[in-house]
Amino acid sequence: MARRQTLAAAAAALAMVALAAGCGQAGETEAAADKGELTVGVSTLGQSFPFPAAVTKGIKAEAERLGVEVIEVDAQGQAQKQSSDIQDLIGQQPDGVLLLPVDSGVAAGMADDLKRAGIPTVAVASQVGDPKSRELTDVYPGLVALATQDEYAAGRTAGELALEVLPDGGEIAVVEGTAGFAETHQRYRDFEAPAKEKGVELKVVARQPGDWLPEKAQSACQNMLAAHPGVELFYAESDDMGVGCAKAVKAAGSDAAVIGVGGSKLGIDGVESGDLYGTVCYKPEDLGARAMKVLHEQLTGAKKHDAEFVTYDTPAITKDNVGECKPQW
Structure with missing residues (x-):
C-alpha cells in the first residue's frame, strides 16, 4: 500500500510540474517505473504447462525492459491453490496483478477480491467469468483489461x-x-x-x-x-x-x-x-509482453484502460504458409 501511495503522490506532484512547465506526466512516470518503483504480482495457472509458461516468459521480459519487479506464484493447475495464491499476493500489496486463471468461474471471485483491495488487475490468456453466459469481449467488471486470443x-x-x-x-x-x-x-x-x-x-x-x-x-x-x-x-x-x-x-x-x-x-x-x-x-510470449505493457500503462498513467479487451491476430497455418508462424512455446 505504501508503494502505491508513494506512486500516487509522485504522480500528483509530476502533474503539477507538467502544468507549470509543460512537461508530460507519462514520460516522467515511465522514468520512475524504470527505476524499479513498481511491483507486479503474476499468478500463473501452471508453469508446467508450456503455454502459460511462455506467457509468463513474455511477461518477465517486458517487466525487465520496463524496470518492474515481478512476484510470481504458480497455481500448478489447481483453482483452489490459485485462490490461496491471490490472497497471499493481496497481503503483499503489489501495485498491480496479472492473473492467468485456472478456472474462469472461480477467477471471478479472485477478481472481486483484488478490486476490493484496490489492486489494478489484468486477466491474461483466459477469460474471467462463466464463458457460457459471458461473451469473451464482455470483460469482467473491475478488471483493467483482458489480454488474450480471440x-x-x-x-x-x-x-x-x-x-x-x-x-x-x-x-x-x-x-x-x-x-x-x-x-x-x-x-x-x-x-x-x-x-x-x-x-x-x-x-x-x-x-x-x-x-x-x-x-x-x-x-x-x-x-x-x-x-x-x-x-x-x-x-x-x-x-x-x-x-x-x-x-x-x-x-x-x-x-x-x-x-x-x-x-x-x-x-x-x-x-x-x-x-x-x-x-x-498463437503467440504467448507476445501476449504476455502486451499484458504487462497494458498494466504498466495503467499504473503509470501513461494510458487508462477500463475493462478493455486486448487481442491480436491468429492466422490459419498449413504447409503452404508454415514459415509464417514462429513457435513461441
Missing part, C-alpha cells in the same frame, strides 16, 4: 481449415480441453460456422476430453476411432492434443486429417511433417 475467431479459423479438408462435409470428432477452462467452450463455439454458412454438414459423431495432453488425446482418439471408424477429421482444441491424436490415427491406419490450435513447436513440426493438416498461430 478464441471465438480461432475456433472459426479452425473451422475454415476443416472446410478445406471436407468441402462436401463428413464425419468429424472433437478432442476437447479440460472442463472448467473457458477455452474448451470458446474454441468450439464458432467452429462449425464456416461450414453452416456454405450449407455443408460437418457431422460431429464423437467428443472426448484430452485435457490438453498428447497422451490423453491419443487415448481419446483411439477410443473414438474404434467406435467411429468412418471419422474423416479430428478437431483437437490444442496442438499438443492434435499431435497425440495424429499418433492414434497412424496406429489405426486411418486417413483422417487432424487440425490443432496454438502454433506450438509440436504443432508446427506436425504441420511440416504432414501429421497435422493445419493449426491456428
Whole structure:
C-alpha cells in the first residue's frame, strides 16, 4: 500500500510540474517505473504447462525492459491453490496483478477480491467469468483489461481449415480441453460456422476430453476411432492434443486429417511433417509482453484502460504458409 501511495503522490506532484512547465506526466512516470518503483504480482495457472509458461516468459521480459519487479506464484493447475495464491499476493500489496486463471468461474471471485483491495488487475490468456453466459469481449467488471486470443475467431479459423479438408462435409470428432477452462467452450463455439454458412454438414459423431495432453488425446482418439471408424477429421482444441491424436490415427491406419490450435513447436513440426493438416498461430510470449505493457500503462498513467479487451491476430497455418508462424512455446 505504501508503494502505491508513494506512486500516487509522485504522480500528483509530476502533474503539477507538467502544468507549470509543460512537461508530460507519462514520460516522467515511465522514468520512475524504470527505476524499479513498481511491483507486479503474476499468478500463473501452471508453469508446467508450456503455454502459460511462455506467457509468463513474455511477461518477465517486458517487466525487465520496463524496470518492474515481478512476484510470481504458480497455481500448478489447481483453482483452489490459485485462490490461496491471490490472497497471499493481496497481503503483499503489489501495485498491480496479472492473473492467468485456472478456472474462469472461480477467477471471478479472485477478481472481486483484488478490486476490493484496490489492486489494478489484468486477466491474461483466459477469460474471467462463466464463458457460457459471458461473451469473451464482455470483460469482467473491475478488471483493467483482458489480454488474450480471440478464441471465438480461432475456433472459426479452425473451422475454415476443416472446410478445406471436407468441402462436401463428413464425419468429424472433437478432442476437447479440460472442463472448467473457458477455452474448451470458446474454441468450439464458432467452429462449425464456416461450414453452416456454405450449407455443408460437418457431422460431429464423437467428443472426448484430452485435457490438453498428447497422451490423453491419443487415448481419446483411439477410443473414438474404434467406435467411429468412418471419422474423416479430428478437431483437437490444442496442438499438443492434435499431435497425440495424429499418433492414434497412424496406429489405426486411418486417413483422417487432424487440425490443432496454438502454433506450438509440436504443432508446427506436425504441420511440416504432414501429421497435422493445419493449426491456428498463437503467440504467448507476445501476449504476455502486451499484458504487462497494458498494466504498466495503467499504473503509470501513461494510458487508462477500463475493462478493455486486448487481442491480436491468429492466422490459419498449413504447409503452404508454415514459415509464417514462429513457435513461441
